[in-house]
Amino acid sequence: MTSTAINFNQVAYLLITGASRGIGQRMAIETSRKFKPGSIVVLLARSASGLESTRAEILECNPHINVVTSSVDLSNASKQLLEDIIDKSLSKTPVGSFELAAIIHNVGTIGNVERKAVDMSDRQEWEEYFATNLFTVGVLNSCFLQKFRECAKKLVVNVTSKACLVPFKSMGFYCAGKAAREMYFKVLADEENDLVVLNYSPGPVDTDMTVDIQGRSNAEEIRNYFKGLRETTTILTTHQTTEKFISILEAGRFSSGDHVDYYD
Numbered sequence: 001m002t003s004t005a006i007n008f009n010q011v012a013y014l015l016i017t018g019a020s021r022g023i024g025q026r027m028a029i030e031t032s033r034k035f036k037p038g039s040i041v042v043l044l045a046r047s048a049s050g051l052e053s054t055r056a057e058i059l060e061c062n063p064h065i066n067v068v069t070s071s072v073d074l075s076n077a078s079k080q081l082l083e084d085i086i087d088k089s090l091s092k093t094p095v096g097s098f099e100l101a102a103i104i105h106n107v108g109t110i111g112n113v114e115r116k117a118v119d120m121s122d123r124q125e126w127e128e129y130f131a132t133n134l135f136t137v138g139v140l141n142s143c144f145l146q147k148f149r150e151c152a153k154k155l156v157v158n159v160t161s162k163a164c165l166v167p168f169k170s171m172g173f174y175c176a177g178k179a180a181r182e183m184y185f186k187v188l189a190d191e192e193n194d195l196v197v198l199n200y201s202p203g204p205v206d207t208d209m210t211v212d213i214q215g216r217s218n219a220e221e222i223r224n225y226f227k228g229l230r231e232t233t234t235i236l237t238t239h240q241t242t243e244k245f246i247s248i249l250e251a252g253r254f255s256s257g258d259h260v261d262y263y264d
């Protein structure tokens, strides 16, 4: 069995989605800090200014790598656009020159938490939710793996959630999306023995997403859960969860395709 331990101190190509803020921004900064000169980091999200601030912070800690930003709406990005983004970011660098090729599928939206499952009858709402959180994730992942076929070490990370295992009231779109998305990555891990696939569940983290759930969820117990975490300051910071994420990958004490939680 191939080792799942990842050495970030290499010439790497990293593509990360949802890198303009929150968990994705911190993961991009902390992993990039370790890369060797000649590495390429590609940051995707909609907010150009958010991406630019992530880029600036990465270059402050590691000026010898190349950071490419691409402002893109992943709810409707075509396969062609995603392939073009990867091709442009490489600018003729042969993929075989990277010691590590990594993709972090961090993008995620909470969906309409004002709806209960019984009221989820709007087909367009389902389609829009799954477009961002599942369909583009799968398309992008395939584009990436086809491009980096020759690269010796390949890492695929899905930022998942406990919500893919346990139902949470008001989070019908989110729970269904995370469950489907994680199963796709488990099938991928089963089929491709040369990949390291990690489904990382970051725990409850202080980001815009949890502020939004706390403010808008139709379920009082969900609003109170996040309120309680904030009041007791037991909600995690993006730094805490990213530190754990990197230590899990560096130690490699998981099998490809596993779901590993911050609290495991």
Ligand SMILES: NC(=O)c1ccc[n+]([C@@H]2O[C@H](COP(=O)([O-])OP(=O)(O)OC[C@H]3O[C@@H](n4cnc5c(N)ncnc54)[C@H](OP(=O)(O)O)[C@@H]3O)[C@@H](O)[C@H]2O)c1
Pocket: 017, 018, 019, 020, 021, 022, 023, 024, 044, 045, 046, 047, 048, 050, 072, 073, 074, 075, 105, 106, 107, 108, 109, 132, 159, 160, 161, 162, 201, 202, 203, 204, 205, 206, 207, 208, 209, 210
């Ligand atoms: N926070 C938590 O407690 C928690 C717990 C478990 C799992 N997670 C998972 O962790 C991941 C990150 O969550 P977070 O809390 O950091 O969320 P966040 O603060 O809301 O950040 C979401 C990121 O996704 C990007 N994004 C959203 N819609 C997009 C779109 N249509 N096209 C392109 N990019 C888009 C956002 O950038 P733009 O707005 O600039 O596009 C942003 O960079 C998600 O997959 C989430 O499900 C979070």
